[in-house]
Amino acid sequence: MSTRTHTLTDTATMLRRNLRHTLRYPAMTVGSVFGPVIMLLLFVGILGKTLGAGLAATGGHHTGGYIGYIAPGIIITAVASGSMATAVAVCVDMTEGIVDRFRTMPIARVSILAAHVINSMITTVVSTASVIAVAMALGFRPSAGLADWAAAAGLLLLLTFALTWLAVAIGLVSETPEAASNSPMLIVFLPFIGSAFAPAGSMPPVVRQFAEYQPFTPAIETIRGLLTGTPTGHNPVIAIAWCVVIATGGYLWARAGFNRAR
Template identity: 55%
Template sequence: MSTLTLAMRDSATMTRRQLKRLLRYPSMTVQLIITPVILLLLFVYVLGGTLGNGLGNGSGGGRDAYINYIVPGILLMAAATAATGTAVMVATDMTEGIVARFRTMRISRASVLTGHVVGSVIQQLLGMAVVIAIALAIGFRPNATALEWLAAAGLLTLFIIAVTWLAVALGLRSPTPESASNAPMPLILLPFLGSGFVPTDSMPTAIRWFADYQPFTPIMETVRGLLLGTHIGNDAAIATAWCAGIAVLSYLWAKRTYNKA
């Protein structure tokens, strides 16, 4: 059996371990899903009428327009929130000695991290599906074709992979699970400091500059354009570049940290 085959087999085993952990302790999964859902309901039903009237651009205004606008930001927030759980699980494995035990076994070293990543990606995709289902139930009305849905799903998956590898690296660098739970916190704030909840042209100049050039904004604008038919421009290329760059750099950071631990 080749080295690659063994690595794939070990990675599959570690992925099953992560999925069984998620099934055995569902409270974290529920918490990571319910947080963006609560924010979705809060913004739509409490603030949606007022914020929707300020969107302009022929959106029609009101709560119906705002729920269409806000869903891409909520989806990215869901992934950023789930990154917290990933970082905590990685830090827990590192501090409780399970990784040291794995290193005494004849398994691929890379499979431990790969299992965390694949398990988290599956968890986040299911979480996003729940968020989209609830959004559709309360009035989200995309007009995307099947191909546009597929493109949006592909970009979101690439984003999840990037955020997950970053969370793994942060978890490896954290001395305790408690500190790991705080490390991804800035990711949760980025949709607010971008075009996730209001257009960036409504922001003060300094904040608008940051909002326009931070990585979450082109991703949200691309997903919004694919699902709702708004203008995308070069946001798709920028979003893909951001996701790929974050994924590669985070993977290299995580690999180096794990090998030195």
């Protein structure tokens, strides 16, 4: 058996293990769906009229109403929320000693982390699809064609991949699962200080500068443009560049943390 085949086989085995854990202990996965759905219900069902009026007053009127503006931001938030479960799962493996057992077995080391990444991407895709379904049930009506949906899906997958590697790294360096669950909260809240709920141009100058240049704003504006037809400008290129930087940094950090934890 070649090294590549051996690695793929080990990754598939580890992935089955992680998927079983996800099915047996679905609390974190359900939470990553439940949180964004609650935000969607809150901002659309309770605050939507007021926030929509404020959006129109600042010149940010959206043809799909406030839900047409906010839904892409909630979708990105759902992607970010999936990182918490990954960080906790990795930390649990590291602190309970199972990884030490794996190190003594003839399995490819990369398969241990790769399985976590693939498992996280699968669960995040499911949770993001659930959020999109709820948004559409609440009145979100994307005008995207097939090519636009494909491009949006590609960017969401790339962002999920990048954030998952960052979450894996956080899980590896966290001393306890509790610390691992708290550390990614900054990632989850970054869309709030972006254009997820209000245009960056309507924010105070210092906050606006941060909102315009942080990683999530170009991703949100790209998804919003692809799904609702608003201009995207240079945001797709910037969003992809951020994803590459985060994925590369997360992978290198994770590899260093995994090799150091012996």
